[in-house]
Amino acid sequence: MxxxxxxxxxxxxxxxxxxxxxxxxxxxxxxxxxxxxxxxxxxxxxxxxxxxxxxxxxxxxxxxxxxxxxxxxxxxxxxxxxxxxxxxxxxxxxxxxxxxxxxxxxxxxxxxxxxxxxxxGCFGLTEPNSGSDVVSMQSSAVRDGDYYILNGNKMWITNGGVADIAIIFAKTDKSMGHKGITAFIVEKGVDGFSSKDIHNKLGLRASNTAELILQDVRVPKENILGNEGDGFKVAMSALDNGRYTVAAGCVGLAQGCYDVAKKYAVERVQFGKPIAGHQLVQELFADMIVEIEAGRLLVYRAGHLKNKHLPHTREVSMAKLFCSEMVNRVAYKALQVFGGYGFSSEFPIERYYRDARINTLYEGTSQIQKLIIANRELGISAF
Ligand SMILES: Cc1cc2nc3c(=O)[nH]c(=O)nc-3n(C[C@H](O)[C@H](O)[C@H](O)COP(=O)(O)OP(=O)(O)OC[C@H]3O[C@@H](n4cnc5c(N)ncnc54)[C@H](O)[C@@H]3O)c2cc1C
Structure with a gap:
């Protein structure tokens, strides 16, 4: 090793x-x-x-x-x-x-x-009434000669309002469950395809998040990604990649929280010495750094498997679950180090704290990661 x-x-x-x-x-x-x-x-x-x-x-x-x-x-x-x-x-x-x-x-x-x-690019899987339960999506794609006609709405799409292309998932056969979903590459500017930005988010406020609206959008059959009916597999493999960078991003954000808190703790003096010298403040730092390093190792192990083209869904979900929860604990503790100043926009810690929150929600919530991991462990699906 x-x-x-x-x-x-x-x-x-x-x-x-x-x-x-x-x-x-x-x-x-x-x-x-x-x-x-x-x-x-x-x-x-x-x-x-x-x-x-x-x-x-x-x-x-x-x-x-x-x-x-x-x-x-x-x-x-x-x-x-x-x-x-x-x-x-x-x-x-x-x-x-x-x-x-x-x-x-x-x-x-x-x-x-x-x-x-x-x-x-953007990735349009989630819908207003279909999040964790991907297979319940309503978007449809109906074959019409050399084209498919797409209808539906996609919700919470990162880059949705700024992207030039979108990977859109829609049902080509509603009777086939997860085997009836197909992935399409849809180019911006095509008739019937529009977006509406979502504002006032808790975090990720500089990132564009949008609703995508598809009304009789004609997509040439050459734009299918994979084969007709492969959409669910396409989405799950994409999420294996997406969750990996979410987990890595969490490690980075947690490190950012730690770094700014450390700088503050050695400069801020209370009771005649830097707050970093108080034992309970030291406990916060010890807790934070152990969790950050554990998260980084989980991410790199998943990356090692990816480099070797070995199965890695379980390890990526573990990294995503741990790191997304971990970054929220770390952001909470790092903000605590700042005392009242952590509650103001004078320091970046308040933005880090808000930005941490999304990670347990998107690309599969923590509950969904647990079900994926347990399924691998027990061989029984809870879905
Ligand atoms: C800022 C932001 C960016 C996003 N970017 C994208 C994007 O680029 N592309 C995209 O397709 N989507 C995107 N999403 C959507 C995101 O992936 C979904 O919000 C997420 O999958 C959860 O779906 P939901 O919001 O519908 O929640 P729901 O699925 O309704 O879940 C609500 C709660 O119920 C729990 N729950 C649901 N089912 C189960 C179960 N079987 N067992 C236990 N608990 C369960 C969940 O864990 C959660 O706590 C984004 C979301 C946000 C907020």
Whole structure:
């Protein structure tokens, strides 16, 4: 077993730490306050190849390994979860899904542009009345010659209002349960396809979240991702990738919470010494760092399995479950270190605290992760 990062991973970490500190962190607070989508940062990420990481070089990506992918998500998540979310969706939910399920034509058409940030993608699975229970979705796709006609609404879609392409899941056969779902690539601008931004979120306020509306949208049959009826499998494999970068982002955000709390604790003096010198404050730091490091190891283990192309659904769900709950505990404790100042926007900890909350909810709630893990353990599905 080797716990060391490779030279390439060390270099990527260094580059991403600098990028996050210089190009992302200074704008995070204002973007959060004003709900401003960080177009400038997205443009720079595209130019630097940050959206290409794990995409193979033949499709315009960087050909990085999955630990490096986690490191990028970690470093972005350390300073701005909204930016980390944009990265996660673009690569994990969209590009990697096209890489795994797309035809050669689809890969050549979309992957280089996703990798260099020329286009943004989004992933439309959730609906107003279908969240955890994906199979209950109402969106439909009806064959009409060389086209499918899509109707339905998708809810809470990250990048939904800014994306150029969307992976949309819809039922091609309502009688077939999970085998009746199909995935489509839908391009922005096509008649009947629109979006409505969702505002005033608790966290991730600089990230775009939208409802997608599909009214008689004509999608050519060449835009099916995988085969007709493969949609559920496509969605689950995408979520295996998505949850991985969510977990890594949680480790990064928890580290960000820890770092700002540490700086404050050594500077703030109460009872004649830095608060870091009080035993109960030290307990907060010990609790935080043990959890952060445990989370990081769970993420890297899942990444190791991904690098080896071994089954990893159980390990990714474990990492997602632990890290998403962990980051909320860490954010709570880090904010406690700040006392009343933690309750103001003077320090980034209040944004980190709000941003932590989403992680136990999206890409499968904590309850759903537990059911996935227990199913693997017991061989009995609770769904
Ligand atoms: C900011 C944000 C961004 C998002 N981005 C995307 C995106 O890009 N693409 C996308 O498709 N979706 C996205 N989502 C949607 C997200 O994945 C869903 O909100 C999530 O899957 C939960 O679904 P739901 O909200 O309908 O909750 P529900 O499924 O209604 O769950 C409500 C509660 O019931 C519990 N529950 C449900 N079923 C069970 C069960 N069988 N056993 C035990 N407990 C259960 C849940 O754990 C939860 O606590 C996003 C959501 C948000 C808030």
């Amino acid at each position: 080797n716990f060391d990062l490779t030279e390439e991973q060390v270099m990527i970490k260094k580059m991403m730490t600098e990028f996050a500190d210089k190009e992302v962190a200074p704008f995070a607070s204002e973007n959060d306050r004003e709900e401003k989508f960080p177009w400038d940062i997205v443009k720079k990420m595209g130019e630097l190849g940050i959206f290409g990481t794990v995409i193979p070089e033949e499709y315009g990506g960087g050909g990085f390994d999955y630990i490096s992918h986690a490191i990028v998500a970690e470093e972005l998540g350390r300073v701005d979860s909204s930016v980390r979310g944009i990265y996660s969706v673009q690569i994990s939910l969209v590009a990697l899904t096209i890489l795994k399920w797309g035809t050669e034509e689809q890969k050549k058409k979309y992957l280089p542009k996703l990798a260099n940030g020329e286009i943004l």
